[in-house]
Amino acid sequence: MVISAIDGMGGVGKSALAVHAAHRLAERFPDGQLFLDLYGFTQGKAPRDPGDALAALLGGLGVPPQRIPGDVDARAALYRDRLSGTRTLVVLDNAADEDQVRPLLPAAGGCLVLITSRRRLTSLDDALPLSLDVLPVDAAVALLREASRHDTGSADESLWHQVAERCGRLPLALLIAAALLRTGGKAWDLRRLLHRLASRRSGDELAGYTVTGRSLAAVFDLSYRELSQRQRLLFRRLGLLPGPEIDAYAAAALLDADLDEADLLVQQLSDHSLLLGAAPGRYRVHDLIRAHARTLAAADPEDQREQARDRLFAYYQHTARRAGVLLDRVPRQGPGGPAPRHAPALPDEQSARTWLRVERAGLEGAFEQAHGRGMGAHTVALAAGLAQIMVTDGPWARALAVHETAAGHLGDRRGRAGALTDLGRVRRLTGDASGAADALGLALRLHAEVDEPLGRAGALVELVRVRHLTGDYAGAGEALAQALRLYRGLGNRHGQATVFAELGRVRYLTGEFTGAADALTRSLGLYRELGNRQGQATALSELGRVHSFVGDLAAAADALARALELNRELGNRQGQATALTDLGAVRRLAGDHTGAADALAQALQLYRDLGHRHGQALALAESGVVRRLAGDHTGAADALTRALRLYRELGHRGDEAWALNHYGTLLLAMGDRPRALALHLRALAVHRELSKHDDEAVSLEGIAECHLDAGDTVHGADRLRQALEIYRRLGMRPDADRVRARLTDVTGSGRSS
Template identity: 40%
Template sequence: MDDPDSRPEFRVLGPFEVRVRDRTLELGGPRIRTLLALLVANADRVTAVSTMADALWDVDATPGTERTVRTYMSRVRRSLAPVAAVLGAADLIETRAAGYALRLSPAFLDAREFERLVPAGRTALAAGDPVTASDRLSQALALWRGDAYEDFAGTPALLAETRRLHGLRLGAVEDRVDADLATGAGEALIAELTALSEQHPGHERLWGQLMTALYRAGRQADALDAFTRARAVLVDQFGLDPSPRLTEIHRRVLDNDSRLFPATGPVRLPARPRTDAAEHAPAGAVRNDLPGDIADFAGRETELARLLAARAGIAHTAPTAVVIEAIDGMAGIGKTTLAIHAAHRLAEHYPGGRLFLDLHGHTSGQAPITPPAALDTLLRALGVPADRIPHDQDARAALWRAELAGRSTLVVLDNAADAAQVRPLLPGSAGTLVLITSRRRLVDLEPAHILSLDVLPEADAIALFTGIVADGRLTAEPESVRDVVELCGRLPLAIRIAAARLRSRPAWTVGHLADRLRQAHRPLAELSAGDRSVAAAFALSYRQLDAPRQRMFRLLGLNPGPDIDVPAAAALAAVAPGEAERLLESLVDDHLLEQPVTGRFRFHDLVRQHAQSTALAEEPEPGRRAALRRLVGFHLHTAHRGSRLLDQQHPPIDVGEPPAGCTPAPLRDDAAAMTWFDVNHQCVLAARQAAEDAGWDTCVWQLAWTLDNFHYRRGHLQANITSWLAGLAAAERLHDLAVQARAHRRLGLVYGPFGKPAEALHHLHRSLTLSREIGDTLGQAGVHFVLALHWTHEKDDEQALEHATSALEQYRALGDPKWEARALSLIGACQSRLGRHEEARAHAEAGLAFCRERKDVYGEADALDSLAAIAHETGHHGDALGQSRQALTLWRLLDNTYRQAGTLASMGDAHRALGHHDQARAAWQQAIDLYRARNLHPAADEIEKRSANLGSAAPPWPPGARSAG
């Protein structure tokens, strides 16, 4: 290949991707991706059809499954067509007797490139060139973007390859650490080696490397402790004694052996003085325990102003009272940073002392400080001798309050677990300001004023990132800077870590950092530096929950929608709604969940990723699948009831019984149904996608059906097309001709007003063929009805009338008066445009009478639209306007914004004909706004032309634009 930039890339060391010319290919659904992954893992070797069938369905290959596999393989070939085109090959996949083989050059596969670079690094290390070795091995490891084949964790056929690659990766990491140690590294490796030894406790080599790094960092005691932990793990978990090599490193640590340093000699570290937090301040000195101020503090102007105003109780209470400000927020939101910064700004006003105490409410590996222990520390900080401090908690609290009396003191209680931990530490007299930080909202700390922190505004987030990095790369890439802070969720801790990583890597661009964060499943892995990690902060918050809240948290990570309400969460977790609400509200108090509006809950983006990974790690696969099935069932059954309320004449489907533990939301009437759909639309769409990904084909087409009425009323045509295309594919997989006919019919209806008449006609003809094949007369009538609408839109009224008449005849034969009435109205509209006005009026009036008699409000509005069109055609513009107004009232009663737009357009036409140009433009503008809001731009453009020149034009979509079935 002449152009190396066009070389295709097959990436399996992380999320599965195929890239060509810097573009990631859309490979298709999960089954297509699984087949391609199998072929890549066995590149240039045959993958048996039986292996493919097992991976897709967990069944033995049968003649039926083999045919299906071969069908899928044609889609795999289509997905690889851009790769084949770049390589100048007709096909990359060879069909063999036993299966298929993918012809793939090793240079195109990141796993093979990794395997090429690792031996080069090991060769350099063996040759005594650790710098080159570290470089080669780092290059190899940089190819990893996550776990190998991480999209296919549940595919047994890929398990052996995945384990092989992970083994190679760990070996490469150990070799790279050896290379780094040989160059003199030590302290910089500690965090990485600590994590690795915890993940792979049976690897003695890692323990030895960790001990060496700790010793080089001047942490001899920690190195010895690491050996103790390693020995305990090896004996308890593996029944092994430490190897002679590990024992030798231990001996050298004990002996301060210089051989633990590289040949250039040991690194001499300065001695660190010991400090005691309880040591008394010198006589007459003002106690100041505040940590150093934050040099790169950014934003929080409003919150900081409130804390500064609290100095004299200005913000909330009388100047003579104790002022207590409790700052809460999610992990990494910047609570401690704000409290310390505010404390430094306030320090000069508190000559009695500035005390700081970390209560360890959320500290990894350390239990929260008990109130008696906290009081002991605080009293000693005030200079109280140990022999004066009582043992009883209440007596200590009383002495604490007495010692503070008359002093002007600032107390920062950081990292509180809950109100019970803090309450005994509160002062009782004026002149004291207490700043408390906690991940939990301390609503039960009665005297406190609550200050809840949200993520940073964009400008402040950018300022924080810029202040930390502080170099010219940011000026050149302002959009990438915005991308990075948004990918960090504007969470201060995440921004600080991302900025620190960029600052420490001069070769990186901001865009490269953004790309790394943008990769699927990557942000939390990337947001780690040294001993700081966003994921670790979230994990700690999760571990401190009780079991029911932990379960709800991780199950919420399975929710595919943007948010969730109480009934849906109850179904997800199979608990009563009251219990679900309690758990959700508690997670809000713990800042693991947000409540943007009453009754709806969502995750911060990074917390969502942590919840997802926690669910995968801790919730068994059957439990995850059952929870998702309950959630999909909840949306299906609730949406089905809602759709039936919106149009009880819509041909029903049988959705069976809800899954066990799932109770659909109660919907009283069509107004409640529209409200539910408006609020939950994106959630139902996400449930349909989740059903598709899970292979629940029946749910896929049923969800498309349940959304159809709502999509039509709101004019969500693109969403309806997407849903029915998925429903059609599901019906084809199920070999259900009746559902296929229905899907084609619905697609034929929505493609027309979407400006794609050829696609509409294709689907309608296919639907008619299938309906005839299975003897579905009602379906045939529905297709003729929609074809009449189609040809009206195409301004072929003769064909429109022919199909409308066919629909009427079949509805009459079926004895369906509702659709007979609607067909009469449609015939009237067609006849009017053909100049047969009297026949048209007679048909439309008959349709109106039918609908009024049967209280069919939809049909009544439809008939009034037809009569208005006839009146307009015959020059009776006042009558047309009156009938359109009646129709508009009914469309608004039905909350059908799509049909409101069409009626408003017709009203504008009538006003124009009457010379009411201002009223015409006003009606047209309302129609334009409704169409634009639903991305129906062709219809809106056509009306705008009328408004611009007041020229004549036909309505953008005729009356009767609602199909049967």
């Protein structure tokens, strides 16, 4: 005997699926088909007693009423005897629980039993479970169109999708919406339907999902009534969730409960099909279920709801800020205030990054709710918790909006100072050096006013990075000196190591390669003293770049290989991806195109696994260069196109322009000089606007080659001289040597003027 137990939320289509399957399978069961509604969740009807259900089934098998025994066990024995040796299909629809179903199961093989229930029938050991989710969007739209039979004229296709999504792709909601269209005549169209579905009459968020004989709220109420008091409370608290998912930690915060109790209650709501499994330990809340929960929660005392929301937000922000401290290379202020009763351990960077990515939708939803409700402290703290993952994953336009909002809260000067520092960082990443400097300048003043030296030092480090962009290396050095004094005063060797790493960057950008190597070596030493292997890996990666700049490719490859090994030992996939990307560039410079392609392919896969779009773009752009050099112009164009798309989605104009230079070089190699020149000119304008002088020189080189390809030696040589002057000023010796040699080829002289 085969038993299939189909479970799912009310209205998801369990009965329809069972009936459809029964029709399709009928020929395989020639001895008959039985269908019985057990009324487990039927408005106005009590669940069928097993004895009554057996009587109905025996009647369906042709047993006269007078021959049906009065005893339940006797009825069950007769039922099983009648089915023995037959091939019969039995559909037991709308079961209340396992106890109702067990007496109705045949005893011998050859039969198929299909059971539907809103509950997950976990103790039916022989049953094969099938949990239904909502429809895919295309299927939802198809059902809506077919059931409505409504002429919508030239309605935009997107409106159909909006209605389907508004219905949560739940079949019952779609059928109710379709009925409104089908019976409403010419007075109804999709826009009016959307308005109806959004209506909130009498405080009922599902008021629009009602037609004669059908009410979505009533369907959900049947499940709610079957819950215990604690289960009902958690269900109502689902209405406070700012995101689409819940786990035991969030449930514990909402209920102020022990973690074990919260975990059990969440599982029980899932067993009642009021939550949908999303991942191990995590459950998705359907939008319409959450709307019904909000309606029911409105009857709870307001102070209890606000306390629950406050606990949830406190859990989110505290855990997010703990995660941010683990991820940020600059020492960061940890979360303030008392810790939540229960929170995940987050022992390392990988676990911190994973938690932030999993919870990001909830964190952003909590931020929006906190801001909308005037909860300034939560708004600022949640923005701080989101800072690291927004920088890593983008989009930076969203990060700007979040940090600008948080920075506008005037009550908490300490929190506002942190928000301004995060705002400065994102403005720097988007190329707004002036705006970044303004935000960081105000952050520094606020940190000084509240006597927050750690925050002030962190803002100074960010200011250094802004000054990198503008070429103000003297100012960057001054800011680093101040930050170093602050970290030394605090006895914070982690901060000192960070400063020396930044100092190394400043020095190699100004051509002080010996000084850069010295600063990075000191950073490496401090990280070793601290036992901070991640810091060591980062310093080694930077040393690899310094060696690459001076042309010592063997030393560069060695440093990057050690960085890669450390990151592998640590399980830091992002660090591995960074080291592999740099190693790919070094191998490219050494002429090892095969080795470069291999390293970049590994880096790209790691970035994809991490969902790190900025890293993916960088690896793709480098891959495009390698493929061009190897003669694979088609592959190069594909890689660079994908890199450019990612940079645009992230809003990273500077790196987009950097990739445009590579694309321009490729187009020239392919013989498309006009497009190549246009791309280099576009890149040049962006680099000048953003004061990215090293990339400005690369654009000038590209423009020069376009002129030279056209036979215009005068303009070509002039652009090469401009590029050479920039490389000389920045101390970028290998690049200056390359351009000087090219000038000699073109003019017979390497002079810059």
